[in-house]
Amino acid sequence: xxxxxxxxxxxxxxxxxxxxxxxxxxxxxxxxxxxxxxxxxxxxxxxxxxxxxxxxxxxxxxxxxxxxxxxxxxxxxxxxxxxxxxxxxxxxxxxxxxxxxxxxxxxxxxxxxxxxxxxxxxxxxxxxxxxxxxxxxxxxxxxxxxxxxxxxxxxxxxxxxxxxxxxxxxxxxxxxxxxxxxxxxxxxxxxxxxxxxxxxxxxxxxxxxxxxxxxxxxxxxxxxxxxxxxxxx
Amino acid sequence: xxxxxxxxxxxxxxxxxxxxxxxxxxxxxxxxxxxxxxxxxxxxxxxxxxxxxxxxxxxxxxxxxxxxxxxxxxxxxxxxxxxxxxxxxxxxxxxxxxxxxxxxxxxxxxxxxxxxxxxxxxxxxxxxxxxxxxxxxxxxxxxxxxxxxxxxxxxxxxxxxxxxxxxxxxxxxxxxxxxxxxxxxxxxxxxxxxxxxxxxxxxxxxxxxxxxxxxxxxxxxxxxxxxxxxxxxxxxxxxxxxxxxxxxxxxxxxxxxxxxxxxxxxxxxxxxxxxxxxxxxxxxxxxxxxxxxxxxxxxxxxxxxxxxxxxxxxxxxxxxxxxxxxxxxxxxxxxxxxxxxxxxxxxxxxxxxxxxxxxxxxxxxxxxxxxxxxxxxxxxxxxxxxxxxxxxxxxxxxxxxxxxxxxxxxxxxxxxxxxxxxxxxxxxxxxxxxxxxxxxxxxxxxxxxxxxxxxxxxxxxxxxxxxxxxxxxxxxxxxxxxxxxxxxxxxxxxxxxxxxxxxxxxxxxxxxxxxxxxxxxxxxxxxxxxxxxxxxxxxxxxxxxxxxxxxxxxxxxxxxxxxxxxxxxxxxxxxxxxxxxxxxxxxxxxxxxxxxxxxxxxxxxxxxxxxxx
Numbered sequence: 001x002x003x004x005x006x007x008x009x010x011x012x013x014x015x016x017x018x019x020x021x022x023x024x025x026x027x028x029x030x031x032x033x034x035x036x037x038x039x040x041x042x043x044x045x046x047x048x049x050x051x052x053x054x055x056x057x058x059x060x061x062x063x064x065x066x067x068x069x070x071x072x073x074x075x076x077x078x079x080x081x082x083x084x085x086x087x088x089x090x091x092x093x094x095x096x097x098x099x100x101x102x103x104x105x106x107x108x109x110x111x112x113x114x115x116x117x118x119x120x121x122x123x124x125x126x127x128x129x130x131x132x133x134x135x136x137x138x139x140x141x142x143x144x145x146x147x148x149x150x151x152x153x154x155x156x157x158x159x160x161x162x163x164x165x166x167x168x169x170x171x172x173x174x175x176x177x178x179x180x181x182x183x184x185x186x187x188x189x190x191x192x193x194x195x196x197x198x199x200x201x202x203x204x205x206x207x208x209x210x211x212x213x214x215x216x217x218x219x220x221x222x223x224x225x226x227x228x229x230x231x232x233x
Numbered sequence: 234x235x236x237x238x239x240x241x242x243x244x245x246x247x248x249x250x251x252x253x254x255x256x257x258x259x260x261x262x263x264x265x266x267x268x269x270x271x272x273x274x275x276x277x278x279x280x281x282x283x284x285x286x287x288x289x290x291x292x293x294x295x296x297x298x299x300x301x302x303x304x305x306x307x308x309x310x311x312x313x314x315x316x317x318x319x320x321x322x323x324x325x326x327x328x329x330x331x332x333x334x335x336x337x338x339x340x341x342x343x344x345x346x347x348x349x350x351x352x353x354x355x356x357x358x359x360x361x362x363x364x365x366x367x368x369x370x371x372x373x374x375x376x377x378x379x380x381x382x383x384x385x386x387x388x389x390x391x392x393x394x395x396x397x398x399x400x401x402x403x404x405x406x407x408x409x410x411x412x413x414x415x416x417x418x419x420x421x422x423x424x425x426x427x428x429x430x431x432x433x434x435x436x437x438x439x440x441x442x443x444x445x446x447x448x449x450x451x452x453x454x455x456x457x458x459x460x461x462x463x464x465x466x467x468x469x470x471x472x473x474x475x476x477x478x479x480x481x482x483x484x485x486x487x488x489x490x491x492x493x494x495x496x497x498x499x500x501x502x503x504x505x506x507x508x509x510x511x512x513x514x515x516x517x518x519x520x521x522x523x524x525x526x527x528x529x530x531x532x533x534x535x536x537x538x539x540x541x542x543x544x545x546x547x548x549x550x551x552x553x554x555x556x557x558x559x560x561x562x563x564x565x566x567x568x569x570x571x572x573x574x575x576x577x578x579x580x581x582x583x584x585x586x587x588x589x590x591x592x593x594x595x596x597x598x599x600x601x602x603x604x605x606x607x608x609x610x611x612x613x614x615x616x617x618x619x620x621x622x623x624x625x626x627x628x629x630x631x632x633x634x635x636x637x638x639x640x641x642x643x644x645x646x647x648x649x650x651x652x653x654x655x656x657x658x659x660x661x662x663x664x665x666x667x668x669x670x671x672x673x674x675x676x677x678x679x680x681x682x683x684x685x686x687x688x689x690x691x692x693x694x695x696x697x698x699x700x701x702x703x704x705x706x707x708x709x710x711x712x713x714x715x716x717x718x719x720x721x722x723x724x725x726x727x728x729x730x731x732x733x734x735x736x737x738x739x740x741x742x743x744x745x746x747x748x749x750x751x752x753x754x755x756x757x758x759x760x761x762x763x764x765x766x767x768x769x770x771x772x773x774x775x776x777x778x779x780x781x782x783x784x785x786x787x788x789x790x791x792x793x794x795x796x797x798x799x800x801x802x803x804x805x806x807x808x809x810x811x812x813x814x815x816x817x818x819x820x821x822x823x824x825x826x827x828x829x830x831x832x833x834x835x836x837x838x839x840x841x842x843x844x845x846x
Contacts, residue, residue: 095406
């Protein structure tokens with residue numbers, strides 16, 4: 001599905017990603033773990049093309065998308081939900097979803113507002129509410145629903161559980177597992193190990209701009225040494 | 234009663250025309266965040282193109298309507314060309330560079346229009362239906378006015394439906410808020426921006442064509458219209474269509490009745506309205522505080538000290554300038570005097586814009602007040618030249634102090650527009666108070682003191698004063714005051730948290746900039762021997778902006794370099810070609826595309842790169 005090889009990214013002169021490589025099989029839910037500032041968000045932004053990689057290959061759906069314009073990458077089937085959610089606060093729930101709408105893909109039934117409201121029942125009760133008048137959890141669900149309207153093959157979630165109440169985190173986890181059932185491949189960055197363990201079947205760990213560990217979630221949980229080296233605060 | 238009705242209808246008709254231009258401007262700003270100074274030029278192109286098209290068509294209402302629509306489409310196509318060739322490349326450049334680029338377009342269009350359509354005002358023959366009247370309450374009301382009145386609300390309705398009821402409109406509103414996120418959702422924002430720009434340009438074109446029957450196509454309409462349109466957009470609230478409509482109504486009706494009650498007030502009325510609205514509602518009638526549009530690179534301008542090599546270069550240039558009178562002729566000397574003054578003028582604006590973070594569209598106000606202050610001092614109060622050169626900056630500083638209290642509460646484009654309003658009020662006073670200022674004839678015979686009449690002596694004096702002024706500004710900006718000012722610019726709340734009063738700091742910076750510009754004005758008065766309202770004109774403010782932006786706001790050397798290049802370029806162009814606007818405009822556009830950080834900024838970057846290699 002996604003094959004990343006030796007990707008380097010910069011913010012101005014700061015060398016953030018220093019050779020990131022990993023592979024993501026179709027149908028998996030893989031989590032990107034790492035400490036603050038390790039390069040998780042930059043990895044996500046590089047994949048969607050908001051940050052342009054200075055070198056390296058990003059193979060997605062049979063093409064090298066490194067250096068493509070963001071909208072082209074999105075149309076190729078990469079869906080991105082940013083850390084800050086970036087809901088259009090002046091637009092209603094329905095309008096936010098409309099912005100995300102793209103044609104159906106791979107002969108799969110397209111996502112519609114009604115299907116999404118089944119996944120996130122709260123949203124269905126506030127169709128005409130503007131994004132600015134929603135809680136953080138509701139905004140996070142809207143952000144995911146909006147991206148799903150583009151019928152992505154691969155969904156990138158940047159810290160979906162951040163700043164949410166435990167009940168909402170649980171709802172979010174259920175939603176991600178439901179998406180997995182639907183056959184959507186998910187790649188998420190997380191700081192919350194419990195949430196990661198609950199949804200992900202694979203894990204990869206980033207440290208100072210490099211991937212230092214990759215394997216199944218179960219293997220990571222068994223590998224005490226890796227966890228204390230890369231994740232303990 | 235009938236008379237009031239007629240005035241009311243006249244007001245409504247001009248409100249409609251105002252709205253057409255302002256709507257396009259506000260839509261373009263809302264989405265692209267480009268302050269499009271060339272919008273008045275698009276309106277002017279609409280008038281000229283409309284004249285060509287409508288003159289060729291049969292003169293009945295249906296053909297007229299078709300001609301107007303064709304004109305709109307034509308101007309939309311021109312807008313699309315401007316967007317794809319120029320603006321698209323600089324959306325990531327600092328906002329001010331975009332402004333500079335659109336100034337370049339204004340200049341280019343002026344010369345193109347002159348070349349294609351000639352210097353004469355063009356009027357449309359008015360067929361019978363256009364001259365028809367209906368009688369309302371015993372008063373004759375032109376049918377064409379009624380048509381115009383209807384077009385404003387219809388256009389508002391149409392745009393409202395477009396933006397709220399179509400997918401395209403939803404995408405545009407989303408892009409207004411966060412264009413990067415829109416792209417991440419698979420929308421090609423470049424095409425969206427091009428379409429929005431074309432729409433705005435088309436509206437301006439239709440506005441220009443519709444204004445033809447009641448007026449003419451002429452070469453001055455671009456700046457008049459852009460000023461009015463900016464006022465409407467700012468009064469209504471940037472990016473708000475209903476706000477623009479409300480503001481058009483308010484301004485046009487006040488104008489219609491104001492002209493009856495106080496005929497002299499018309500020149501300043503709109504600016505007084507704007508000043509009052511901005512003082513009461515700093516974001517306009519229906520505007521909201523502007524969050525920076527996400528996804529553009531708006532890094533605050535650093536203000537760097539010159540590298541040693543540049544200092545040596547500066548010292549060498551200064552030495553050369555000091556020796557110039559020994560070999561330069563009278564013409565070269567007058568150009569050099571002008572350059573020295575321009576340097577101080579530009580540095581004063583830079584102090585406000587760069588470290589102060591306050592962009593001024595009306596910097597000529599202080600320059601003009603200084604010039605008139607000096608002229609009054611010698612002609613009215615019979616004071617000596619040195620006294621007049623003290624009064625010039627002092628008077629400008631005093632005015633800046635009084636007016637500054639209103640300005641420093643605002644930010645961004647609103648602040649810039651309030652400075653423009655103030656400059657226009659000053660201009661109108663100089664223009665209309667004929668008994669004191671001589672009106673358009675100005676004040677003549679403002680000559681230097683006997684000891685300084687020799688152009689060489691006056692040049693040395695000017696060079697010394699201006700160099701000292703620039704160095705003093707530099708010294709102040711690198712003193713703790715300057716650091717505090719930059720802290721307040723970069724984050725008002727953080728500055729407040731460490732005990733800095735941002736409003737006071739800005740006011741002090743404004744007064745300082747006003748004094749320096751006033752001194753430049755005073756020196757100009759004696760250099761030219763006269764003062765005119767032109768010293769306070771929009772054109773003069775634009776000159777200052779161009780100098781600073783050409784040089785680059787990020788460095789102290791920027792305004793100096795910009796002033797020298799701009800004045801030099803201007804004088805040379807004036808000598809060698811009558812198409813100087815075209816050449817200057819193209820040079821500006823080229824400079825923006827080649828040096829997106831300004832001349833000094835780019836040279837500095839290349840210098841750093843060279844040192845690293």
